[in-house]
Amino acid sequence: MKSFxxxxxxxxxxxxxxxxxxxxxxxxxxxxxxxxxxxxEHTELVLKYCLRLMESHKIDHLLDSxxxxxxxxxxxxxxxxxxxxFKEIFIATIVYHDLGKxxxxxxxxxxxxxxxxxxxKLSIQxxxxxxxxxxxxxxxxxxxxxxxxxNDDERIVLYFSILLFAWAIIKHHNPTIDISFEFDxxxxxxxxxxxxxxxIFWDENFCSSFYSGATDIFGGFCEMVDNPVVYFNLFxxxxxxxxxxxxxxxxATNEFMTKIEVSxxxxxxxxxxxxxxxxxxxxxxxxxxxxxxxxHYHSIPFEKLTERNNQNLNILRQKLTAEMISNLGKYxxxxxxxxxxxxxxxxxxxxxxxxxELMSVDSSLSKVFYVFPFTTLxxxxxxxxxxxxxIDNNSIIQLHSKAGFHEKEDGNYGNxxxxxxxxxxxxxxxxxxxxxxxxxxxKGNEKESNYLLHRLCNSxxxxxxxxxxxxxxxxxxxxxxxxxxxxxxxxxxxxxATLPKIDALHENLKGSFxxxxxxxxxxxxxxxxxxxxxxxxxxxxxxxxxxxEKKKRYLAELSDFMIEKAEQYAxxxxxxxxxxIEFITKKTAALFFNIINNxxxxxxxxxxxxxxxxLEFRRKQVINSIKxxxxxxxxxxxxxxxxxxxxxxxxLGFKDHSLIxxxxxxxxxxxxxASKDNCIVYLFDCDKTSTIYGSDSRYKVQQxxxxxxxxxxxxxxxxxxxxxxxxxxxQKSKNMKNVFHAANSYYQSFKDFNFSKLHxxxxxxxxxxxxxxxxxxxxxxxxxxxxxxxxxMEVIIQNGANVDGSKVFDFYERLIRHELNxxxxxxxxxxxLGSIMSQFCISxxxxxxxxxxxxxxxxxEKLGYKYLLHWEDCYSTLYGFxxxxxxxxxxx
Numbered sequence: 011m012k013s014f015x016x017x018x019x020x021x022x023x024x025x026x027x028x029x030x031x032x033x034x035x036x037x038x039x040x041x042x043x044x045x046x047x048x049x050x051e052h053t054e055l056v057l058k059y060c061l062r063l064m065e066s067h068k069i070d071h072l073l074d075s076x077x078x079x080x081x082x083x084x085x086x087x088x089x090x091x092x093x094x095x096f097k098e099i100f101i102a103t104i105v106y107h108d109l110g111k112x113x114x115x116x117x118x119x120x121x122x123x124x125x126x127x128x129x130x131k132l133s134i135q136x137x138x139x140x141x142x143x144x145x146x147x148x149x150x151x152x153x154x155x156x157x158x159x160x161n162d163d164e165r166i167v168l169y170f171s172i173l174l175f176a177w178a179i180i181k182h183h184n185p186t187i188d189i190s191f192e193f194d195x196x197x198x199x200x201x202x203x204x205x206x207x208x209x210i211f212w213d214e215n216f217c218s219s220f221y222s223g224a225t226d227i228f229g230g231f232c233e234m235v236d237n238p239v240v241y242f243n244l245f246x247x248x249x250x251x252x253x254x255x256x257x258x259x260x261x262a263t264n265e266f267m268t269k270i271e272v273s274x275x276x277x278x279x280x281x282x283x284x285x286x287x288x289x290x291x292x293x294x295x296x297x298x299x300x301x302x303x304x305x306h307y308h309s310i311p312f313e314k315l316t317e318r319n320n321q322n323l324n325i326l327r328q329k330l331t332a333e334m335i336s337n338l339g340k341y342x343x344x345x346x347x348x349x350x351x352x353x354x355x356x357x358x359x360x361x362x363x364x365x366x367e368l369m370s371v372d373s374s375l376s377k378v379f380y381v382f383p384f385t386t387l388x389x390x391x392x393x394x395x396x397x398x399x400x401i402d403n404n405s406i407i408q409l410h411s412k413a414g415f416h417e418k419e420d421g422n423y424g425n426x427x428x429x430x431x432x433x434x435x436x437x438x439x440x441x442x443x444x445x446x447x448x449x450x451x452x453k454g455n456e457k458e459s460n461y462l463l464h465r466l467c468n469s470x471x472x473x474x475x476x477x478x479x480x481x482x483x484x485x486x487x488x489x490x491x492x493x494x495x496x497x498x499x500x501x502x503x504x505x506x507a508t509l510p511k512i513d514a515l516h517e518n519l520k521g522s523f524x525x526x527x528x529x530x531x532x533x534x535x536x537x538x539x540x541x542x543x544x545x546x547x548x549x550x551x552x553x554x555x556x557x558x559e560k561k562k563r564y565l566a567e568l569s570d571f572m573i574e575k576a577e578q579y580a581x582x583x584x585x586x587x588x589x590x591i592e593f594i595t596k597k598t599a600a601l602f603f604n605i606i607n608n609x610x611x612x613x614x615x616x617x618x619x620x621x622x623x624x625l626e627f628r629r630k631q632v633i634n635s636i637k638x639x640x641x642x643x644x645x646x647x648x649x650x651x652x653x654x655x656x657x658x659x660x661x662l663g664f665k666d667h668s669l670i671x672x673x674x675x676x677x678x679x680x681x682x683x684a685s686k687d688n689c690i691v692y693l694f695d696c697d698k699t700s701t702i703y704g705s706d707s708r709y710k711v712q713q714x715x716x717x718x719x720x721x722x723x724x725x726x727x728x729x730x731x732x733x734x735x736x737x738x739x740x741q742k743s744k745n746m747k748n749v750f751h752a753a754n755s756y757y758q759s760f761k762d763f764n765f766s767k768l769h770x771x772x773x774x775x776x777x778x779x780x781x782x783x784x785x786x787x788x789x790x791x792x793x794x795x796x797x798x799x800x801x802x803m804e805v806i807i808q809n810g811a812n813v814d815g816s817k818v819f820d821f822y823e824r825l826i827r828h829e830l831n832x833x834x835x836x837x838x839x840x841x842x843l844g845s846i847m848s849q850f851c852i853s854x855x856x857x858x859x860x861x862x863x864x865x866x867x868x869x870x871e872k873l874g875y876k877y878l879l880h881w882e883d884c885y886s887t888l889y890g891f892x893x894x895x896x897x898x899x900x901x902x
Contacts, residue, residue, distance in 0.1 A: 014077065014093040017070050017101055021057060024098075024105045027149075028053060030209040035112055036121040038266055041831070043122065047266045049111050055262035059272075060104050060254060066275040067467045068374050069254070073097060076247060076497055083240050084167050088159040095157065096171060099150050100247070103175045104255045106149070107182055110142030112207045133196045139183060143176035144201035145208065148217045163234055170231040173224055174244060174763065178252040182259060186455045187252055189763045191224040198222070232761065241760040242493050245768075250498075253463035257435060260461070268834075270428050276437030276465075277376040283369050289399050290366045297359070297398075300328050308332040312532050323538040323684050327356055330533055331363050334526045338364060342371045345495035346502045346523040350509040350530045352539040352729070353678040357505050358394045361472045364503050364526075368470055374499060377469040380442040383478045385410045388442045390657055391474075395440065407436060409443040412626065414796065414845025415838055426838050433841070436462055445479065446774050452490045453772055455765035467498045477508045477671045477731075479774055481707045481738055485515040486756060486772050492519050507678060508671040510735040515742055534729040542684040543663070543677045547723055549694035550667055564696060565602045571692070572645075572664060573611050579662055579688065580643060588636060589615075589645045591664040592676050594697040596621050596649055598666075600893040603647045616641035620648040620656070623852050623890035625785065627793040633658055650702070652679060659683060663691035668699045669708050670722055670734050711737045780853040783862075784875040785885060786815035789849055799842055815850045819870065819877065822847060826873055851875070861896055 028050045037052035039045070047055075064070055077093045086092045110116075115136040117123040134140055154160065154168040173191065181187040198221045202214050220227070235241075265271050278286065291301045300307060307328040315322045315329075330351060338347070349364070351357055361380070369375050380395075382388050392408040395401070402419045416433050432438070450459040451466065471491075479487060492513065495502050504512075504523070513523040533539060549571065555561040572589065580587040593599040603619060606612045618632045636644060636658050646652070646660070650668075653675035659682040665673060673693060681689035703709040712718050715737050718725070725733050759767040791797065791806055791813050800806050805817040822843055825836075854862075859876065865884060870877035878885065884895040 014074050014090070014097045017061060017064055017097075020098050020101050021061075021105065024102055025050075025053070025057075027106075027109075027208050031112070031207065033125050034123070035117060036123055037108055037111055038263060039121060040267060045266075046121070049108060052108060052262060052266065053105060055265055056107070056258045057105060059261040059265075060101075060258040062273065063254060063257060063275065063464060066277050067376075067464055069250075069464065069467055071374075072467055072497075072499060073100065073247075075499075076243060079497070080240065080243050083237050083243075084163075084235065086164055086167070087161065088164060091157060091159040092164055092168070095150075095153060095168065099168070099172055099175060100251055102146060102150065103178055103251055104258060106146040107142055107179045107255055107259065108138065109145040109208070110138035110140065110179075110204075112204055113138050113141050133194070133200050139180050140197060141201050141204060143179040144198065144217075144221070145204060145210075146179060147172045147176045147220065148205065148212065149210070151217075151220050152212065166227065166230050166234060169220060169227045171244070173220070173227060174248055175251055178248065178255050181252070182255055185457050186766065187249075187457070187460070188455060188766050191228045193221045193224060195222065238757065238760065239493075241763075242489075243497060245760055245763065245765075246494060246497050248763075249460060249463050250467075252457075253460050256457055257461050257464060260434075261431070264427075264431065268427055270425075270431070272428070272431055272437075274437065275435070276432065276439055278369075278439045280373065282439070283373075283376070286399055286401075287366045287370060289401075290362055293400050294359075294398055296324070296328070297363075300331055303328075304332050304335065308336055312536065316537060318537045318541050320685055323354070326533065326536060326538050327354075330355055330527065331360055333529075334360060335363060335367055337524070337526045337528070338367050339371075341524045342368060344522075344524050345500065346492055346513070347504070348509055348511060348523050348525045349503055349505045350525065350527055351505065351507065352534050352542075353507050354539060354542060354682060354684040355533070357474065358391055359398065361474075361503060361505060362395065362398060364472070365470050368501050372501075374468045375470055375501065376439070377465060378440045379448065379466070379469060379471045380440070381445050381448040381471065381473045382442065383445045383475050385412055385444070386656060387474060388413075388444070392442050395442075401440075405438060406440040407433075407438040407442070409436065409441060409447060412845055412848040415841040427834050430834050430838050434458075434461065436465060445473070448473075449487070449490070449772070449774060450769075452494060453486075453768050455769045466494065466500055468500075469498075470501045470503070471495075472503045472505065474505050476504050476512070477506050477510060477675075481510075481742070482705075483772055483774060484510060484512040485742060488512040488515060488519060488523075489757075492516075492522055508674050508729075508731045510738070511732070512739075514736075514739050538684060540729070542681045543689050543691055545677070545723070545727055546690050546692045549692060552695065554695050554698070561598070561696070562601065562605070565598070565605055568664070568694060568696070569602070569606050569609060569612075572606075573609075575662060575690070575692065576615075576643070576645070582688065583661070584642075586639075586642045587644075587662065588660040589662045589664070590648060590652065590658070590660040590676070590679055591645065592648045592650065592652055592666060594650070594666050594668060594699065594702055596623065596890065597893055598697055599647050599649055600889070603889070606645065606647075612645070615643045615645050618644065618646045619889045620646055620652050621890050622649060622651050623854075623885075625789070625849065625852060625887065627789045627849055628887055629656075630793060636660070652676070661686065661689055663689075665691060665693055666696045667693040669703055669706065670712065670718075670725055671708070671731055672703075673726055674729070674731070707738050707741065708734060711741065780855050781859065782848075782851040782875050783854040783859075783878055784815070784819060784847065784850050784870075785852070785878045785881050786819055786850065787881060787885075787887060788812040788814055793849065794846065796842065796846065800846070803846075813846075813849075818843075818846060818850065819875075823870070823873055847875070862891075 035049040036046045037049045038047040077096055081089055081092060113136060114126040114129050115132055116138045117126040118128050119136045150172045151169065154165050177187065177189045198218055202217055205212060261272055290297060292298050310325060310329055315326055334349065349360060351360060365378055380391055388408050388410055392406065395406060403416065404418045407416045417429060451462050454460060491502050494500055513519045555564040576587050576589050593602065599621060603617065607617055620629060620632055633656065653672060656679065658679055660680050663676055663680040665676045667673060677691045680691055699709060711734060712722065718734055718737055725731065756771055789812060791811060794800060794813060800813055803821045805814050805821060807814045825839055825843060854876065865879055867877040867879050884892050886892060
């Protein structure tokens with residue numbers, strides 16, 4: 011690979027320009043205005059952090075690789091000259107981002123610098139960002155013009171890149187980055203005179219022409235370049251630049267303001283990696299056993315593992331891990347992988363084996379990101395990884411609203427501002443986060459999500475339960491993953507028990523993901539996994555009820571069937587049975603609950619409810635009572651919230667049939683550890699599937715494709731989910747052909763560099779207009795991790811037993827309304843309080859909100875939460891909203 015000038019060498023040639031300034035210019039004032047930081051001092055601090063970030067994340071080498079991939083696609087001939095200048099432009103964008111602070115209005119109004127006078131005629135007023143972009147860009151327009159090595163096409167590419175990168179400067183104080191190639195003529199003209207401040211004397215027409223002709227430069231570039239790869243590469247490079255610029259600027263400004271220097275950025279050193287790998291191989295007995303007999307497990311023939319027993323099940327788990335390790339060894343240079351493993355195979359341990367093996371062979375990999383669609387999966391995996399690797403909060407962080415403010419366990423209490431930086435920039439080697447947040451980093455145009463993009467360089471990304479994502483976006487998901495992986499040296503693992511091979515959606519990506527278990531059928535069909543649960547379709551053909559009266563009769567008959575099957579199972583299992591039944595809507599679930607709750611045949615059963623309107627603490631109570639086997643006979647009445655991320659192990663399942671892979675997800679809650687016999691999932695057909703899944707392409711295929719419609723039972727029983735996915739892909743591929751860069755196509759936005767559209771047109775949760783509904787009831791104090799904070803807030807009642815929700819909200823209101831001089835400390839308090847507040851909240855959508863609007867407090871609404879007044883009249887801790895008081899048909 012070609013190596014261009016390294017960043018440190020480039021920087022030496024960039025700083026002398028600040029020596030041309032004849033006056034003292036300031037970049038920042040301390041909060042009490044007693045200390046002033048000069049422009050050069052700030053630039054040097056920004057550079058210090060920029061170099062630290064680049065070296066920690068090994069970005070210098072990556073950028074060389076990225077430029078080398080770009081040049082042949084642009085038919086660059088002067089490769090060395092072009093590569094060196096492109097790289098210099100990249101780093102100079104960061105070094106020169108504050109050149110515009112020489113604006114006298116900025117110095118007077120923001121810096122209180124009495125060396126300057128206001129210039130009221132300046133159309134840019136006190137703005138320094140546009141001026142900084144203008145000064146930076148003209149320095150490099152001049153270099154591109156004067157270098158005789160470049161031909162006209164190469165110059166167009168350089169002009170365009172300079173304009174593109176200039177937007178990182180223009181927007182470095184904005185909450186979002188958007189790009190336009192149209193500029194205000196008066197503002198551009200006003201910028202020209204400031205070149206002299208840096209002793210640059212050039213022709214005004216020359217300098218302004220690049221801005222007045224920016225749309226022509228963009229048009230010329232687009233005419234010259236049609237390859238979509240180029241547009242993605244420049245999109246990713248611009249986002250990386252924006253990430254490094256804003257992060258370096260933040261760290262530098264923070265050091266000046268707080269005197270806190272940051273030198274550790276949450277990357278694993280060689281020694282730490284070796285220690286982590288060793289602990290993975292030795293802490294858990296099954297991993298120690300695996301690595302001592304790797305070849306043995308790999309070579310055991312499937313024929314010897316057909317009998318269904320616990321010993322064979324454990325051997326199969328070891329064999330599957332050994333096979334994955336072996337296949338990974340063959341393809342370790344590849345970027346993207348699939349891991350399809352049956353329920354009960356131990357996906358978390360498999361993912362840690364994947365991580366361990368890759369870190370052994372690629373020394374540049376230094377961080378791990380786990381991506382999940384559900385908070386419950388994040389918290390479960392967080393705990394599991396800490397146990398398996400014997401690590402603490404210094405090495406791992408979970409990122410979600412319920413997690414609160416993450417504190418390290420290094421004994422350095424009190425330095426909350428440093429911890430705030432570590433939280434903001436996720437300076438931890440292992441991070442677990444939601445799918446929404448992760449893809450916002452990849453595609454988002456928001457400053458705060460983009461802070462983290464540079465951290466993805468040289469990392470491992472593990473994505474679980476991808477089948478839960480909207481199929482409408484599968485093509486975009488794989489496009490981002492595959493392209494970023496190649497550019498940023500990211501290793502991507504997509505895991506699932508029902509895995510759509512989404513690389514098939516792009517002709518040029520097809521086959522780019524390596525399947526680590528190519529013989530998946532031998533595992534899925536083995537009775538130790540396949541015999542874990544059987545399906546019963548007796549009820550599916552029964553006519554769906556057409557009205558409420560018929561539905562009540564239908565559910566009454568369903569209860570007859572359920573009690574019969576539950577009693578049969580209990581009679582063979584010491585009068586123990588755990589039953590799970592899932593409905594499509596909360597309204598039907600509540601109706602069924604009322605039927606069995608008032609039926610004397612169920613008086614020996616503990617009947618529990620899990621639905622979207624049940625608070626987190628109650629969900630934990632339900633799950634714990636199942637795990638702790640508090641009751642010999644349990645029935646859990648649920649909605650689709652139970653399908654994934656709920657760690658329960660039931661004996662029998664009943665489900666209102668919907669999507670094939672949704673039915674399989676419910677089956678994943680039954681006989682989870684594959685240690686029991688006669689565990690059955692009974693499917694029935696009560697509510698219309700289209701109520702929830704009408705727009706889902708999987709549902710449309712199920713309904714309209716004769717093969718899938720006729721064979722869905724076989725697909726489910728034999729785990730042949732690829733049959734469904736292939737049909738979905740076929741349909742989606744037809745729609746995608748010839749429209750990659752067509753007008754109104756998502757991918758056209760890469761060519762338009764329309765950052766906001768790339769973000770807004772790819773929402774993993776469609777119409778995510780949900781809001782937090784705060785229910786001010788009392789919750790047992792045992793469900794909170796931060797008792798000291800609760801005591802300080804004075805919200806504990808009933809002799810220390812419970813936390814009063816109304817008192818929590820009152821404290822929140824005082825905090826929000828209180829003017830704290832220190833922004834960071836206030837943010838920390840809000841973050842800590844956020845995890846406490848989340849215990850009292852459920853997500854509620856607009857249609858649901860309309861039904862309870864008359865019960866809300868309009869004054870408290872101004873504080874960012876919907877607040878449920880007189881909750882006792884319509885809401886129950888145990889059962890959620892009362893269907894007699896609130897129409898629950900739109901609740902899940």
